[in-house]
Amino acid sequence: MTHIEILRAGVLTTCQDAGRPGWGHLAVPPSGAADRPSWRLANQLAGNPTGACALETTLNGCTVKAHRNVTVVVGGAPCPVTVDGRPEAWGQPVKLKAGSVLDAGPAEVGVRSYLAFSGGLHPKSSLGSHSTCLLSGLGPAPLKDGDTIPLGPSPAHPPLPTQWPAPWAGVSEEIVMKLHLGPRLEWFRPEAVAELARGVWTVSEHSNRIGLRLDGPALRRMDSGELPSEGIVAGALQVPPNGQPILFGADHPTTGGYPVIGVVGAEAQAAAAQARPGTKIRFAPIPLPHWSKRA
Amino acid sequence: MSTIPTDRLRPLPAGPRGILIDCGTTAVARACYRSLQSRRMSGLLEAADLVPGATTVLVDGIDEPELLAAELPGWPLTDEPDAAGEAVEIPVCYDGPDLESVAEQWGVRPEEVADIHSGIEYEAAFCGFSPGFAYLEGLPEQYQVPRRESPRTTVPAGSVAIAGPYTGVYPRTSPGGWQLIATMTNPGRLWNEHREPAALLVPGTKVRFAAVRV
Missing domain, CATH: 2.40.100.10 (Cyclophilin-like)
Structure with missing residues (x-):
């Protein structure tokens, strides 16, 4: 289990999963990952089941410390990725050792990068979803420096795909x-x-x-x-x-x-x-x- | 119980997976919402959500909107009184900052506002604005007042407010432009994520306010 720690939350980093659709009649917005295909693909590449909770950044990324060994995929808006200061691959599974620090830098194009961790994130849930909702305030609050988020149990043999399930969508002007x-x-x-x-x-x-x-x-x-x-x-x-x-x-x-x-x-x-x-x-x-x- | 002619229902496209049913009036929207709910419960309709509005019902997350649109005119729609008719009682203290101004607009003394407002049975027509905020209808026309000219930046949770045909109770502290006439003694009841449903006042719920003297 254990957790990840947010060292730098950036402009706005939130926890996002598939959201909480179906409660519109109670004035609950659906919420969930804003760029669904990117969030879904990041989870797939991290070996996560559909619907796992990931981090969604805004424009300038975030920095995260792993408190256990975990695989992470940074996808969505392309950005420089480093682990303990060394460049690492964007859009591909990266293995983090307990104690390592991963930085997802400013988006080169687009707005929102997704950080999917093997086992998924398990912050507080609300109406069955871990998603932060900016309008209603439901779900976990937007992340701050120093916040920790529990990780779900990591699959013993994460079923990492051997080929791309789908290409990352491009971002255009x-x-x-x-x-x-x-x-x-x-x-x-x-x-x-x-x-x-x-x-x-x-x-x-x-x-x-x-x-x-x-x-x-x-x-x-x-x-x-x-x-x-x-x-x-x-x-x-x-x-x-x-x-x-x-x-x-x-x-x-x-x-x-x-x-x-x-x-x-x-x-x-x-x-x-x-x-x-x-x-x-x-x-x-x-x-x-x-x-x-x-x- | 009366039958409502369904040719009054106008299906409007709301994206590739939605239909907004314009019902023309609040009463028809209420009957349409109930009918959609029961069709959904009996498996005749698969939809991600049914969202009632003032005079509409949004059917969201359906695979083939055109099929539902084609079915609509043939539906039996009856304006039957709600079977689960027991009203939720909300104890409130009539002490809102706009109480005197509302009394003046109603042409009554401030202490009479409580009697009038708590003497009416309301029904949650639809939710909006904030999770658990219900638009309660039932206020007779002569008691309808406009919104405040400038909204308040902060309205405390539990504030009971009126505007136009509606009464509402703010589930959490938020900005608000309605006229505040009372305070709910226990606003935590309005929204509880560990309860099913989380909202106390779901669409269709009957509501009565009970004046608490302090």
């Missing part, structure tokens, strides 16, 4: 996201779809796990009526009265009173989790499904 239009497209002017297809938005600095704030062409509504609070899904593109959209992430509010013009799927949500401030975002609107058209 401009992202094109498929946007499934609706549910509240009709709240916008008819030209909104063309504006969505044409416009370029920039990820604002005021972005986090709750959502990306996008600066760019304002999406104008038909009227300023009030929308009664309604459920929101991850990947929803919500438009507040100023017309500057917010793309909701893992820690999104479960209900909201501003219209959602469209929703991006899982792949785009993962790309959004690696989009730094300044990243350009375009949308490729997918028309409303036939069943939603009104007579």
Whole structure:
């Protein structure tokens, strides 16, 4: 068992697993790793079962001391990796001896690196998940220097993959996201779809796990009526009265009173989790499904 | 018990795996939520979550939204009274900082606010804002007041507040823009992760406030 110790927590390092989906009706955000494919792959490479809890860093990595022998994989946003000051491989299993210090440096591209430890992390859990939720405060608090986190029992023979299960996703400076239009497209002017297809938005600095704030062409509504609070899904593109959209992430509010013009799927949500401030975002609107058209 | 015509239900796409059902009114949304819950419990519907809103129900995490959308118009939907009708009683002290201002807006004396507010049976319509925060409906129109012009940065846990058609109780200390009229004596009951369900006031729960004199 034993634990890891956070020597440098960086800007924001949190514990993340698959989150706590299914409690939206109690106003509990789903939470969980923001870049799911990277988190999943890091766990696979560390020989962990699906769903194990890993560290999620933000922009400048973190430094961790192992208090037992453990295999670790640093994946997600590419970054320099060192163990006791010596360079080590990013994106591959690295063996740490008890007492060794691993540093995951600043992300070279992207935002969030994942540190998956064999046996997984076992911080306090809340509604069945170890994930930190920035919006609700559920789960363990964001990590601070000096925090320790228990490790789960390490498999005696970790089933390390002999070949890559999948390549690490690249991170680009401009992202094109498929946007499934609706549910509240009709709240916008008819030209909104063309504006969505044409416009370029920039990820604002005021972005986090709750959502990306996008600066760019304002999406104008038909009227300023009030929308009664309604459920929101991850990947929803919500438009507040100023017309500057917010793309909701893992820690999104479960209900909201501003219209959602469209929703991006899982792949785009993962790309959004690696989009730094300044990243350009375009949308490729997918028309409303036939069943939603009104007579 | 009355039957609700299901052609009032409008399925709206909410991403590749979700449907937002616009029910038009709170009463239809309540009936729709109950119907979806029972279909889910009997295995007729597989969904990751059902999230009621003021006049909507979000069905999230479904494999084939188009099938559910096609089924909707044929559903029998009845506005039956909740079988588990026992109301949760919440002891509160009517001592909120906005009590006098609310009394003035209601045109009553401050001590009458407690009688009026605690004389109503509420129902948790939906949750939002913070885990365990329920939007309780039941306040008659003549007692509905707007939000405060500027929200408070800190509202203590247990504060009982009203805004528009809703009453709410803050499960934890947070910012808030509603008008504070009372304080729940034991706010720890609202959210307990070791209880199932963790929220005291899940959607559909009937609620009564009981005035405690101090």
